[in-house]
Every structure is written in structure tokens, then in C-alpha cells.
Amino acid sequence: MNYPTSWLTSMSIGEKIACEVRLKIIRGDIAVGSVLSENHLAKDFGASRSPVRDALRVLANEGLIRLERMGAVVLGLSKKDIEELYDVRILIETHLLKTLSKTDQTSLSQELSKVIDKMTMAMEHRNPIDFSYQDLLFHELIVIESKHERLLRVWYSLKPVVLTALLVATAKRFEVDYDEIQLLIDKHKLIIDALLSQDDHVIERTLLEHFQDTRTTVYDSLMKEDLQ
Amino acid sequence: MNYPTSWLTSMSIGEKIACEVRLKIIRGDIAVGSVLSENHLAKDFGASRSPVRDALRVLANEGLIRLERMGAVVLGLSKKDIEELYDVRILIETHLLKTLSKTDQTSLSQELSKVIDKMTMAMEHRNPIDFSYQDLLFHELIVIESKHERLLRVWYSLKPVVLTALLVATAKRFEVDYDEIQLLIDKHKLIIDALLSQDDHVIERTLLEHFQDTRTTVYDSLMKEDLQ
DNA sequence: AGTTGTGTACTTGTATACAAGTACATTTTA
DNA sequence: TAAAATGTACTTGTATACAAGTACACAACT
Incomplete structure (x- = not known):
């Protein structure tokens, strides 16, 4: 690829x-x-x-x-790097979801639902390139909506590496564990639910679980037989 | 200058x-x-x-x-930029102080105390350049000690702008409000106290207050008469 | 007087050349 | 044989040239 x-x-x-x-x-x-x-x-x-x-x-x-x-x-991308990249995303996106949840987010949740629809279409068309693009766009829209330009800038600085790692992981996932893609999509719905719950603890737990899954997937997919 | x-x-x-x-x-x-x-x-x-x-x-x-x-x-550096830069620092440094406070930090607190001593010497020598350098070094040592390389990288990406803004603000502070420099130094000691308290809420409140002061100072010092 | 076309001066992206520094291989010396 | 000196091939930082694109000024036309 x-x-x-x-x-x-x-x-x-x-x-x-x-x-x-x-x-x-x-x-x-x-x-x-x-x-x-x-x-x-x-x-x-x-x-x-x-x-x-x-x-x-x-x-x-x-x-x-x-x-x-x-x-x-x-330097490459080690397991520690991947874990830390997701740490940074958890810190940023949890904080911003909490902030956003303080106000009405019907509009944003509708936009996010549309992106989830596109993820579903990408899954059905067996298109990992579009799937990973929409996956990251889902998170991007949250950060954009916060209108916190400096956090958006930090998030954008992570994006090239995260998107590339996600692309490789997703391509592999489509080959090896296609049946689990639907679970990935469902987990994104949980984020919308957490946003609408307006409950900081729910948001925190949902994001931790979401990224726990994601970084394990990304890491497992990137690693060769011989661990780095 | x-x-x-x-x-x-x-x-x-x-x-x-x-x-x-x-x-x-x-x-x-x-x-x-x-x-x-x-x-x-x-x-x-x-x-x-x-x-x-x-x-x-x-x-x-x-x-x-x-x-x-x-x-x-x-694009320049607007008031919003300054506020957001400190938002990012609060997010990062609060998280890392909480994490560090879970373990014995006698060594780190001693290093931080040494930096405070150097800030005091810089104040006594009326040296805003060295003062602002030590001020930021204080925070840098905390981030370094966390050994979280990706958060350190994000912090370093903010450093040139933050250090330059701090330098300008500190130079002005030395001219206009020299008497209040000691208060700045004292506030750094509070951070060490918060670290050693091992209390997440104390850490959170201390960092918020610390950066509230700092960004107001930085912002006021940078602004010309006509607001941007 | 307003609109259209042309020319000019500017911009950046990229290619290439040169200088200085670095690291390793080879030669010379002890 | 080992150490020191020298030479070579590489690296990057910077300077400069060229091509393509852009924006504005000016001239021509209506």
C-alpha cells in the first residue's frame, strides 16, 4: 500500500x-x-x-x-510513542468534550452522526482509506467545534502521524478482523452519547475506553513479529 | 531590547x-x-x-x-492566543504534576528550589533575561521529569513563543512593578508545595491561580494602548 | 468614464552550486 | 604493529538562478 x-x-x-x-x-x-x-x-x-x-x-x-x-x-514509532500520542489526544479531547458538553450540542452530534454514516459506508465498500479518514475526521470536528485554536493546532501537529498509523492499522484490520469494524463504529456512537449526557465522568470513562481500544489496535497492527 | x-x-x-x-x-x-x-x-x-x-x-x-x-x-499574538497558550500549559502541567505527585518527588522539589534561588538572584541582579529563563526552566523541569516525551514535545513547541512573550513581559515588570517580582517567586514555591501535598485538588487550584496571574501579566505587558 | 487586455514587478517552489564540517579509509611514521 | 597524519567522500547550511504563478499598474478600447 x-x-x-x-x-x-x-x-x-x-x-x-x-x-x-x-x-x-x-x-x-x-x-x-x-x-x-x-x-x-x-x-x-x-x-x-x-x-x-x-x-x-x-x-x-x-x-x-x-x-x-x-x-x-x-527514531520510528515505538509502542511508547503510540501510547503517548493517545495520552495527548485523551488529554485534549476529554477536556474539550467536557467543555462542549456544557452547552447544547445537537448540531455537532448530528454532524458526528453523519461522519459515522460515512464510516459505515466505507466499511461496506471495504475502503480502509476512507474509513480511517472519516474516523479521524470524527475527532477533528470535535476539536474544531471547541474553537480553541491553540489546542486545535496541537491536535493538528499530531495528525499526520496519527492518521498514517491509523491508516496502516485500519488496512490490516479490514484484512484480518473485518467483523470487528462494526464494533469500532459503535464505539464512536458512545462518544456522541457521552457528549449529550453532559456528565464529566461518563465523558472521561468513554474517552479512556475508546482510546484504550484504538491504541491497542494501532499498536498491534503496526508491530512486526520482533518487538521494538 | x-x-x-x-x-x-x-x-x-x-x-x-x-x-x-x-x-x-x-x-x-x-x-x-x-x-x-x-x-x-x-x-x-x-x-x-x-x-x-x-x-x-x-x-x-x-x-x-x-x-x-x-x-x-x-497573525501576531492576540489576547485569545495568550489565554489559549496558557490553557494548553495548564492542561499539560496540571496533568503531569498530578501524575508526578503520586511518587516521591524530594529530588525534583530540591531541583525546583534551586531554580527558585536562581530566580531570586536574577531579581536581585535586576536581570529580566535570566529571570524569565529560570521561570520557564522551572516548568520545563517538571515536564522533563514526567518522562512523557510526546507531552514534552508539545510543551517544547509552545516554548519559543511563551519564552519570548515572558521575556517581554518580565522586562516590563522589572521596570514598572519591580516590587511584585518577589510575589512571582513566592507563587512558584506554592507549586512545589502543591506537588508535595500529593492532593489533586490542591494541584489543580494552585496551577489555575498561578497561570491566571501569569497570563494576565503577560497579556497586560504585551498590549499596546489600542487593544487588538 | 468604465471595462478589458497587456505588461511588469513581485511572490514562492525548486534546482543547483559552493563552502565548511564530519567521519572514515588509507598512508606514513615511530 | 600501533599511532598519527593525511586524503577522500560524504554530510548539511547557505547562496543564487530559474520557472511558474500572482497581483497590480497602465494602456487601449468602447
């Missing part, structure tokens, strides 16, 4: 390279500890060093590589 | 330009809504477009500018 070309529209060459390299790192196609150089990547992608340099800075920002004086070291 | 040259050691040209431009934007020397171009900035700084391009991407990541097809629009 390559990075979905439909997601690459209107991207610069540097952005495209960042997406392709990100996917390879997260899938383990590029080994942790290996050293990337601008010249090598430029040759590999048939581009000049300028967009490669841009791409490497993006990936360094995402914590997937560490830029050094000579070459960039691949 | 220019950006402290002692903080610019071992930086690339691009990093230096980012720091200088960040300070000018936060101080309001570069107006919100104005348009920056790579060519203009390159000429201003006597550099080529490459490091300027790097710098602009850093500032865009920090939400101070928005890169567009033709030029970069200055």
Missing part, C-alpha cells in the same frame, strides 16, 4: 515526500536507527535537496527522525 | 532570524496583518532566502504567521 494519491492533491513536492517517508517509517520499511541523507532521498525521489530538506524538517517536528549534523537518524 | 545574544549561540542563521522576527511580532514592532516576503526579509537580515524560508516555516508552525502563495501574513 502506498500513500493514498487522493490525499496528495495540491501538495508541494516536499509535502509529498514527507508523507511517503512518514508511511515507510511507520510501517517499518525504513528501519529505526538507519540514517537518512538529503542527497540519498533526493536521488530516491527524483527531486532536488530543497523539497527533501523541507520534508525532513517536517518529520523531525513529528518526532519520527532526529536531524543531526550528518544525516537524520530514524 | 533585542533578542538576548547569549541565547543565540550555536544557532543557524535561519534560527536566529526566526528568533528576531518572533520577538518583533510579539512586541508589535511588526504589525498584525502586514505581509512578509522572503526577499524583503533576506535583504533586511543580509542573508539569502534559504535561511529566511526556514525561519518563516518555524514561525508558521508557531502560529505567528500564515504562509500564503504570495507572502506571509502576520
